[in-house]
Amino acid sequence: MSSVIKVDIPEKSYEITVAPGSLDQLGAKMAGLKLGKKVLLVSNPMIFKHYGERAIASLQNAGFEVVHYNLPPGERYKTLNSIQKIYDVALENRLERSSTMVALGGGVVGDMTGFAAATWLRGINVVQVPTSLLAMVDSSVGGKTGVNHPQGKNLIGAFHQPSLVLIDPEVLKTLPAREFRAGMAEVIKYGVIWDAELFTQLERSKHLDQLRYVKSDLINYILTHSCQAKADVVSKDEKESGLRAILNYGHTIGHAVESLTNYRLFKHGEAVGIGMVAAGEIAVKLGLWQQTDTERQNTIIKKAGLPTQLPADLDIAELIDALQLDKKVKSGKVRFVLPTQIGEVKVTDEVPTDTINQVLAEMKT
Amino acid sequence: MSSVIKVDIPEKSYEITVAPGSLDQLGAKMAGLKLGKKVLLVSNPMIFKHYGERAIASLQNAGFEVVHYNLPPGERYKTLNSIQKIYDVALENRLERSSTMVALGGGVVGDMTGFAAATWLRGINVVQVPTSLLAMVDSSVGGKTGVNHPQGKNLIGAFHQPSLVLIDPEVLKTLPAREFRAGMAEVIKYGVIWDAELFTQLERSKHLDQLRYVKSDLINYILTHSCQAKADVVSKDEKESGLRAILNYGHTIGHAVESLTNYRLFKHGEAVGIGMVAAGEIAVKLGLWQQTDTERQNTIIKKAGLPTQLPADLDIAELIDALQLDKKVKSGKVRFVLPTQIGEVKVTDEVPTDTINQVLAEMKT
Known part of the structure; x- marks a missing residue:
């Protein structure tokens, strides 16, 4: 079973392929895309150990000339310094404008490789091969790339669309359980903001915290629906002037929680889980959302093994x-994405600080 | 006398205004463009001393909230480190997505401010107020932004179109003479590659090395024709997939000369002058261009006070x-822009290394 999702963007359209075992098709898929001969594969030591050789073999079999570079693992290396190291490797190996960087890894590898590709020679090709659930359903699709500023996440970056996103669900089997659960937060998000059918499917499924052990039809369903939701939104608003903002559901408070805990206490998805709980409660307090719906949401979040409370x-x-x-702050006003029913949200900057305060206080352990 | 040139690019069109005294109109011009309230004015100490107060007053009178930051002057500070300092100021002053960076200065200030704006919050507005001849006719128009890699000029960067380019020819009166001459190289370039009328005008003018002392009708003519040439080319090919390459006339060898002399011996325009002489001679040797035309070109280059020989x-x-x-190297082949007649060039990667060798050897002092 395999699916192809088309992302339609002015000047650059591309496909997301979701197919078990497709890692071995990477070279063949890229060969059809009029890319240059040289490829810089960027990964991290752990991922590379599992999948590096297969990716390289697939690329070489399709005629690409491949060099590779491993970034140190972890969000704390998501800095301009790490990008400079990618530039150095690009220079040493004489990457050209027609050359391609391939990101083989999770969100950090994807965001950094994408940003390096966006800014090397003012932009070369990038192909995303996400290996974490988070990267598969979120960061690899849509062209957001970047690194952190010491005082804020993803403050430095660019929009740079990939030439291809290749998702092989089978690589999830080596993903640490906590990473898997964190990625599930974004899946739940698509259910709440866009795809009520996906939401219902998540409600029906028993073990959202260990989905990769279940048969692959369900994981394929989840990946395909999530990527389709993101592709729908991004195709309508690439540069985040309007609709795309809804993808930040749960992220406004989520980002602040991550930042205040120095990106150490929570995984991104865990913070988003907390952020969705908070946004849901705010929506209820403002009379936008039903109490029963926020409870349905929170039940799924808990079932996925995600936190729903703030540290004391x-x-x-x-x-x-x-x-x-x-x-997304505009004229000093914080923008919130708030649900109005399952599968629908609205964006507003009219949330009283008192309401935010009250909801957050109630969420303390 | 004032002119407005339209740069027509998909998704983002903008205007270049050429008008004496227009620095005082900066705020008013920007007020019509739906930009946010906050402005970060980036300059360098020397330029800021001359024009900073006038720029800030004009912005404040139009209702903008202005902070400013001075970059250290010179190409050797055109690095990612300097960009990080701009990020820090942007963060301290809470610049938002709707905020604007204004580059008040020469090519280095323009390229760096443009790149910082391209990558802060994945892209905020930038307005270019060029104060050098080079920046007026070349770097401020067309959206190329970036910094140098320790081993190569402008290897790191992005395409990011400005919201407005405001050119006030009167600010040229404080430009050092050598900088003025260096800028004239790009003007001569437009004559050779695109605008035969401009070329003839340059042939007729007596003092190309001190043009800023002559009456402003001539400088306005030169600025307007040069910007129009660049706008024509960029509008047809924003991302340099084809036609835009012709703007690199004189730059292939010029960049290599700059790099080999560590960006110290020659100004960019001086190296481009040398590069145009070399490209002209190569074109003659390949039977593409008339000997008399290359001599006409070289006469103008000398008249502008630019070097035409290589260091021994x-x-x-x-x-x-x-x-x-x-x-622009593609599959290891160096791409040259070579003239075929005054106002016309072709792009080729079929130049024998022997011919390049021979021409360069003949150009040694």
Whole structure:
């Protein structure tokens, strides 16, 4: 079973392929895309150990000349310094404008490789081969690339669409369980904001925290629906001037929680889980959403093994201050994505600080 | 006398205004463009001393909230480190997606401010207010932004179109004479590659090396024709997939000369002057161009006070090796822009290394 999802963007359209075992088709898929001969495969040591050789063999069999570079693993290396190292490798190996960087890894590898490709020689090709659930359903699709500023996540970056996204669900079998659960937060998000059928499917499924052990039809369903949701939204609004903002459901408070806990206590998806709980409660308090719906959402979040409460020692005043640093702040007003029914949200910057305060206070353990 | 040139690019069109005294109109012009309230004015200490206050006053009078930051002057600070400092100021002052960076300065300030704007929050507005001749006729128009890699000029960058280019010819009166002459190289380039009328006008003018002392009708003519030439080319090919390559006339060898002399011996325009002489001679040797036309070109280059010879101690083998690092190299082949008649060029990667060798050897002092 395999699916192809088309992302339609002015000047650059591309396909997302979801197919078990497709890692071995990477070279063949790329060969049809009029890319240059040279490929810089960027990964990290762990991922490379599992899948590097297969990726390289597939590329070489299709006639590509491949060099590879491993980034140090982890969000704390998602910096301009790491990007400079990719530039150095690109220079040493004389990558040209027609050359391609291939990101083989999770969100950090994908975002950094994408940003390096966006800015090397003012933009070369990039192909995304996500290996984490988060990267498969979120960061590899849509062209957002970037690194962190010491004082804020993803503040530095560019929009740079990939030439291809290749998703092989089988690689999820080596993903640590906690990473898998964190990725599920974004899947749940698509159910709440866009795809009520996906939401219902998630409600019906028993073990969202260990989905990769279940038969692959369900994981394929989840990956395909999630990527389709993201592709729908991104195709309608590539540069985030309007609709795309809804993808930030759960992220406004999520980002602030991550930032305040120095990106160490929570995985991104875990913080988004907390953020969705908060956004749901805010929506209920503002009379936008049914109490029963927010409970249905929270049940799924818990079933996925994600946290739904804030640490007792988190300073709520600091958290509210951190919201101001969000990239989507406009004229000093914090923008929230709030659900109105399952599968539908609205964007608003009219949330009283008191309401935010109250919801966050109630979420403390 | 003032002119407005339209740059027509998919998704983003903008205007270049050429008008004496227009620096004082900066705020008013920007006010009509739906930009946010916050402006970060980036300049360098020398330029800021001359024009900073006027620019800020004009912005404030139009209702903008202005902060400013001075980059250290010179090409050797055109690095990612300097960009990080711009990010820090952007963060401290909470620049938002709707905010604008204004580049007040020469090519280095323009390229760096443009790149910082391209990559801060994945892209905010930038307005270019060029103060050098080079920046007016070349770098401020067309959206190329970037910084140098320790081993190559402009290897890191992005395409990011400005919202407005505001050219006030009167600010040229404070430009050092050598900088003025260097900028004239790009003007001569437009005459050779695109605008035969401009070429003839340059032939007729007496003092190309001190044009800013002559009456402003001539400088306005030169600025307008040069910007129009660049706008024509860029509108047809924003991302340099074809036609835009002709703007690199004189730049292939020019960049290599700059790189080999560590960006210290020659100004960019001076190296381009040398590069145009070399490209002209190569075109003659390949039977593409008339000997008389290359002599007419070289006469103008000399009249503008630009060098036409290579330093005696420059290693030609190293120079040829450095050509391989050019961003436009494709499958290892160096791409040359060669004139076929005044106002017309062709792009080719079929130049025998022997011919390049011979021409460069003849150009040694």
